[in-house]
Every structure is written in structure tokens, then in C-alpha cells.
Amino acid sequence: MQQTNTIYKDIVLIGGGHSHALVIKMWGMRPVAGVRLTLISAAVDTPYSGMLPGLVSGHYSFAQTHIDLAKLCMWAGVRFICATVRGIDTSSKSIALLNRPDIDYDLVAINTGSTPNIQRTVGAAQFATGVKPIAEFYQKWQQLKENLQHATQPLNIALVGAGAGGFELICAMQFAWSQLKEQTSSPLEHQFHWIISGSKVLGNHNLEVQKKALAKCRAAQIKVHFNFYVEEVTANSLIAKSLAPDNTSNEEFKRETLAVDEVIWCTAASAAAWPKAAGLNTDQQGFIAVNDYLQSTSDSSVFATGDVACQINHPSPKAGVFAVRQGPILFKNLGAAILQRPLQLYRPQKTFLSILATGDRHAIASKSQFYCSGRWVWRWKDFIDLKFMAKLTEFSDQPPMQIQPVDPVLSGLLTHPKTSQISIFKRLHYLFKGLPNVSEEMRCGGCGAKVGSSVLSAALHKVRSDISVHKRSDIIVGLESPDDAAIIDTGQRALAQSVDQFRSIIDDPYLFARIATNHALSDLHAMACEPQSALAIVAMPHAAETVQKRELYQLMYGIIEELNKAGCTLTGGHTSEAIELSLGLAVNGLVDRQTDNYAFTSKTGIREGQQLIITKAIGSGVIMAAQMQLKARGQDVQSCIENMLQSNQTAANILKAHRCTTMTDVTGFGLIGHLIEMLRGTELSCQLSLSKIPLLNSAAALSVQGIESSLFEKNFAARRFISNAEQWRDSPQYPLLFDPQTSGGLLAWVDADVAEQCQQALRDTGYPLAIIIGEAFINSADIPRDKSDLQHAIQPSITIS
Ligand SMILES: Cc1cc2nc3c(=O)[nH]c(=O)nc-3n(C[C@H](O)[C@H](O)[C@H](O)COP(=O)(O)OP(=O)(O)OC[C@H]3O[C@@H](n4cnc5c(N)ncnc54)[C@H](O)[C@@H]3O)c2cc1C
Incomplete structure (x- = not known):
């Protein structure tokens, strides 16, 4: 989790390339106190390019070849933001992201790699698949394997590009197919084509390596097309201007066409x-x-490293090996730059060792004029690659360094309004005598713990200029004309109120705010009330004012975004300082009067024969607990976050349109706890189909490993209401019935005649996992009575099937 020390400065890493993965690992071992490190990456899993051909050949699994950035960041205490960067404003030091608010920085490093040049050739972007982004290529490869397997006639697969990556990939694809062919006894002879624009392959390697590569292609029956400069790609062909073989003739270029079924770029x-x-x-x-x-x-x-950068004094080829070598220097220089200390020079090596895998667990090693090849070379490469990956994926046994108290010189520099004015004597004084450690200073409680008004007004000003706050006509005094209190007109309608507060479950304040807002609004949705207004209660960790402004901006943006979607107005709030970030929302909703009653849904009122629908998957408690213990995969945490981000508003409207009058949202008590609340006081039992309950990815597997949320034990006491609990005790899904949910889905009862239709309507409107999971039936005569609870004399009962 994020460090709890006071934060003064933000270093932001853009892109989870090789250099940044190493920087994060090193940061975990030696963080700079007072500085927050953030990684923004478009993908949760970043591939190690050296092992990509091995993944395609089938020698490695996806997990072996990818670095789980979310997990690495969690381990290292680095904030992880999964987003695509679309721009950077260096004057305001702000990074523009796709579909979310900007992130500000003090220092930024860019390691976003490169992509093959697919835009410049007519039709390539439409009909070819670039090898990068690798996630897209890998998806394509999975589909291509299916096509190869199920084709009814031989296919032509072309790879365009004469470099090392191209050679390794064409060999890997051909090898993978040869294995598949053997396994499936396919009679098909698919043809692989390697398309070379000039007269040479592997131009950066010595002649012997080039010869070896061509010999390998011959042996694997890969057709190599020299002097085939692709000018156009169509749905089923490559069109080239073909150069004369020796490239010496002045003849007109000939046009040539090669029929192909798939093209890799x-x-x-x-x-x-x-x-x-x-x-x-x-x-x-x-x-x-x-x-x-x-x-x-x-x-x-x-700062910039890897493929995205060009070291002006020492330009190097685009290869992962440089990004790797630059990682440790980048780590040192980011730390030095933020502390205003001298930076370290990076001199790239002039030559470097390349080991080119040939698909079949053989490889060719190449460095300047040196080369060698064979199975043992592949084993050597395998050893190097696995060792590198182990550094970035196996860290659970090495706890990262504890953050040291803030460096006095650093805090002196960072808190002083004009850093350049601190004299060397003063710095030495700080160094030897020590500065009061800001993080340990006495901080006021009560009203003195409020966040400074300048922080608040600056953050609010920026938020309001970037996202408009939804304005309702029934808000008489709100944020637009801030006063001591908000004044709200409720007209003839009843007012529904609910409040929720929790501490941050993720390091990303924008997403956390969206989740917390949805969680709070969910109570209104579950009662079919119209969300009207909200007050936010924010507790911010101690930090420098600029950092607090950044944090508050992200938070407010997230709150307003979700409230706006719900048609709800933010009318005010309160901010204070605390050890960690927490957010609460008091939400107001409106309910129409219909003759004698108010038209809201409630937890009670189930009727016999009604069917129970759940709208979202469960398991967020287990996943988030596993994340804290570094046992969850980053991808699974992302899916869980997506699940928590989904509002229940549309689902509630659909349920209501299907005559639902009884619903609730699944939150802290878990599915069983909330179901029991609904059954209490009725003479009905619920037949619950365990296997149908939708689960978040890996939730059951993690639960089997014994991972549980801290609330689990209390919720588990509710098993006494399950008539056949013993029978299901060992089922992997069973513990998840008690898993506390954050921003969980709705549990709703609908009449049997519309249940299927309602389920489909929910699936069609963005709740693909919505499903009927139970039915209400009259409890048998031997209903257990709970004498101590006179109000709810009948004990609820659930039977699992
Ligand atoms: C098949 C193949 C095999 C190769 N084998 C080798 C080899 O054996 N040895 C070698 O040295 N080189 C190899 N290379 C070259 C190597 O892939 C690249 O040089 C290397 O990946 C560059 O590393 P990087 O750290 O700069 O960026 P990358 O590894 O490309 O990482 C960039 C990261 O930034 C993220 N990103 C990109 N854009 C954005 C954005 N806008 N916002 C947020 N995040 C973003 C991406 O998702 C990615 O995670 C191979 C290439 C290929 C195609």
C-alpha cells in the first residue's frame, strides 16, 4: 500500500516498459521518503519481449512472459493507475489520460515503447495485425491458431519485417503450427511467408547469423520473399513493388501480388x-x-528511456536490452533529480548480445562477428530470461524496505517555498542538526485538522473548470453559492437519506471516489428513489499542499462524475486531514407520493413463488484481501474494480419496470447476510442455487486458498440460517456467500412470470452476469422460532441446491 509518510512530490512513470518495471522494483527496495511514485500503464500485464516468441511457440505460459504491473506496484508501494496517456502539458506539468482526469507531476519518466510502422502502408492498419501492442497481437495469435486448426484448405500466413523480432516470430508461429498439426493429425500444409523489403535478413547481424537464419527457414519450409517492398495490403493479398534482385538495375519496379490469408506486421x-x-x-x-x-x-x-527515447549522443537500435540497462540509471537519476543532486551518466554499450530463438528450442547467439547456435544456446537464453522475470514477479518473500522518516534535507528543500534560496550553509545545517520531521510534527485534530482552504478552493476551482457539476432546480443553496449549509426543496415528495463511509481500498483516488460514490448511491437505487443531492466527507492523508490539491482534485472529479451520471447534485462537504484517505457520502433521494403511499421499493415484501435475481458478480472482499497479501493477479483486481464501478441505477430501473417491489444491494453482510434481512419476518424460505451465482475471476480459487476479508468471520455466523450448510461446506463457492462486497450488485425478487424477461433485459443493458439464483417457497411446518427476537419471531431459512 502507499506509504503513510507525508508526501511532498510526485514522480510519475508513464508506460510499464522494461526500464520502469526495474525502477519500480528498485523503488520497493529503496524508496525516497517524501516522494510518491505513480505508474500509469495502459495494460496491467506488460510482456517481456525477449520471451514473446517463446510464448507463441508454446514453450511459456502467458504468466511466465508477462510482468503483473499492478502486483509489482502493490509490492513496491507504488501507486498504479491503469490508463492510456494521450498527451502531456509540460508547462502545467500535467498528463492527459484517456477517459479520466489529468494527473499532475513534479517529475515524469516516459517508457512507452514503440509500435511497428503500420500506418504508412496502404491497407496495413486495416488488414494486418501489428506485433505491438503485444496484447492485441497475442489475441490475434490465439484466433489465428484456431483458424489454422479448423481451416478447410491450406492458409498463407505472412510476416512483414526483416529484423530479429520478425525472424523469431515467423519461426515461432511455424513451430507452433507444426506442433498443432502433429497433435491434431491435420493433413493441411499451411504456408508461412517471411516478407523482406530488401535483399538481406537481420541487417544488424553478421553474415553467419544471417546464413543460419535462412537455413533455419529452409528447414522449416518458411518461404522467404526478398526484395518484396509491400506497398499495399488488401483483405487477401500483399501488393509489392519488387526490386531487381541485385538492386542495381535501373529497370522499372515490377508489381507483384502475393495471396495471403493473414498478415503480421x-x-x-x-x-x-x-x-x-x-x-x-x-x-x-x-x-x-x-x-x-x-x-x-x-x-x-x-526523462525517457527504451524505444520511445533516442539518446542524441549515442543513438542505439530499438531493443529491449537498452531499456533494461537504462532502468537502474533512470532509478538513480529520478531520485537525484527530485533531491536536486547530481545525475549519473548513461553510456550505452556499443555491441550487445542477441539470442534469437528459432522456435524449436534452438537459438542463434550473435554479437558483432561472434555467433554460435544450438539447443544449448536456447537453454542459455531460457536461463537468462527466466532469471530476469523472477526478479520482477517473485517478490513475496522479500518485504520492501520500510520508508525512512523524511530526509531533513529533502523536506527542507521540498517544503521551502523558494527552494533555490536555501543556502548551502542552511542545507548543511539541516543535514547535521536535522530539520523538524514534518511527518512527525504535532498536527491538530478537531477543526484544526481541516484541509487548508487554499487546497480546497484550488481543487474545487480546477474540478469545476474540468467537469460541470450537475445542477438541479430543487437545490436552492448548493456549491454554486456556498454557505453554511445547503438548502434543498423537496416539494411534495418524501426525502430518503443514507450515509456510507470507508477508507480507500485502492491507491487510485479517482477510481476510489467513483466506487465509494456508487456504493453510497446504491442504497437509493435499491429503494428506487431518485438521487437528488449529496454531501461528501473527505479525510485526506497529510501531504504538501500541492499534493493534497492533486489528490482532492482526483477525488472530487470521481465523485462528481458518478453523481452527474445519477442526476444527483453535490451540494457541499467537509475535508479533514487523517493518516489515510477515506471518503464518505451522505446521499439524499426523493420518493414520489402515490395516493396513500410513497412509491419506494424495500427489503421486505417477498411473495411465494417469486424468483431471486442478482445483478453483478460477488467476490470483491476476497479479491481485495488477496491484493493486500500480493496473492491476487492484477487482471483480476482490475475486473473486480470494473465490477465495483458499475452503478446499480439502470438495474434498479429495469427491475422496477418488471414489477419488482423487494430489493436490496449486496454490501458488507455478504449475499447471505442481505438475503437473510429480506427473509426475516416472512414465512418464506429461499431455495438458492449456489452454482448459478456469478463470481469474480479467481474469487473461488483465492477463497479455497483460505483468503478472506476481515469481515468474513462475522458474516460467516449467518451459516446457521442455511438448512443444509454442512452439505456445501467444501464447495469452493460456498465461502463467497459470506464475502462482504463493496459496491455490490442488487438482490431483487420478481414474479416468476416476468423473471426470465427481466433477467434478459438486465443482460441487454450492461449487466451480462445478471441471473436468477433462487426461489421463494413457503417454509415447512417446523420453522425454527427465535424466541429471543420477538420482532422477528420467525427465523429465516435458506436451502442451497
Ligand atoms: C517478437 C519480438 C521479439 C523481440 N525480442 C527481443 C529480444 O530478444 N531482445 C531485445 O532486446 N529486444 C527484443 N525485441 C524488441 C523489444 O520488443 C523492444 O525494443 C522493447 O520492448 C522496448 O522496450 P520498452 O521498455 O521501450 O517498451 P515496451 O516493452 O514496448 O513497453 C511499453 C509499455 O508502455 C505501455 N504504453 C504504451 N503506450 C502507452 C500510453 N500511451 N499510455 C500508457 N502506457 C502505454 C505499453 O502498454 C507497454 O506496457 C523484440 C521485439 C519483438 C516484436
């Missing part, structure tokens, strides 16, 4: 457009120009 690396658009110096291809400290030549608060 693995040509030279191209740069994303946004760094140049941000005004950063770039080389001619658009790669960020960096000096020998890996620092942008136009902006000293920007």
Missing part, C-alpha cells in the same frame, strides 16, 4: 505522436530526444 519501430505534440524535442522519427542523463533535451523534468 513487424517492421521498423515508429513513435507515438503525443510526445512531439507536447513540444518535447524529438529525433526525425518522433522519438524523444534525451541527453546522457536520459533527460529530455528540452525539459529537465521529463
